[in-house]
Amino acid sequence: VTSEPMTDSAVPRPVATPKQLGVGMRFSLHPHCDRFVDVIEGALKEVTATGLADGLVISTDDVSTYVGAATEPAEQRLTSYVVAAVCAASSRSGGGHVVAHVLFSRGCPGEVSCDLAVTGLPAVAPVEVQLTGLRAVAQWSLYPLLDANPDDGSDAGAHMTHIEAAIAEARGRGTAAEPAHYATRLEGDVAEVLATAVDAWAKVGAVVPHVVTHLTVSVGSPSMVAS
């Protein structure tokens, strides 16, 4: 114990909470079948019934479902929820073709509010997922949106460095396949594919305040290329 007063620079910046950062996702489920309404509604209800919606703020409109993660572990809750939703939709469509489009966002709670005053960014542990047995292919893009240090403008243009590091990590994990225009192809168990994107997004979020990632995840496609 010391009685010396802490200098200003020694005071740790408070780490932003998931709620302050607006950690959440927006996703849409697309069962390619005539019974799509039953499949979507049934899948969302099923996931809620399992308790995976607990701690999340969920709101479905006519285009997609918003899921806000106001409480820790935010990234884990989001991942478990969306993996379960895709699996439930796949199962309810009899293993048919289902596509999910998922947007994960942090650092911009509203439509246009981007609070640059939040500078204590959390280091998030990788999410833990159980393999589902459901194989997916995806096209994934990562967008670090505030790539310059707001204090001094340094690191301008560093967003590509973050993206390259994220892709290298996904290659190491075994989910990243070949590059494509505007996206990286991911392949593997749907839980691993989604966790790859979540972990990369959260990792960049430890150094960049505003980060968004988009994935188009496909399961059960008749044209899925065998790997």
Added chain:
Amino acid sequence: VTSEPMTDSAVPRPVATPKQLGVGMRFSLHPHCDRFVDVIEGALKEVTATGLADGLVISTDDVSTYVGAATEPAEQRLTSYVVAAVCAASSRSGGGHVVAHVLFSRGCPGEVSCDLAVTGLPAVAPVEVQLTGLRAVAQWSLYPLLDANPDDGSDAGAHMTHIEAAIAEARGRGTAAEPAHYATRLEGDVAEVLATAVDAWAKVGAVVPHVVTHLTVSVGSPSMVAS
């Protein structure tokens, strides 16, 4: 005519071509019906047969279709193509529920190549679209990725300024409805909805080298909110 030599600073920077900027899109069509393979393949073939694929580089894989616009007018070609593809898919599904997910990108030709040396950015005229009679709702996000001036690091954090201006412009056009988490809701004729996103993306692209925009566009949804 003057015989005076031009100073270096008077030499205009060459304006980047669509090919140098990697202007293009990646989109997926999701007909929510059992006949989805016929609908997608038929729609893409139909659009090609009309000549709208001329001047574009098109490649379809098991997740989405890449469309590169190497020749002028690049944005107009992309818009006409994707509007026609959504309309063809809607028509072929008997006016059923079809969702298109569309990513427009400029400034990053490859997966991770982002050529910052390209500094002469083109001013693109708004695209011209004909109304289709097909009503759409969409959720739209705009990502200016290089928001700091690479020369001096100025304007760090300006990406929200560009986004706010784009949303204000969409409001003036009448397509932007209310804000949502992580997205802006657009409503109107599908051609106007897509043109709103394209024009905003190209406009930001006149000052920011690397800009991406994503839209989830829905037509024929049984849960579409009446406006």
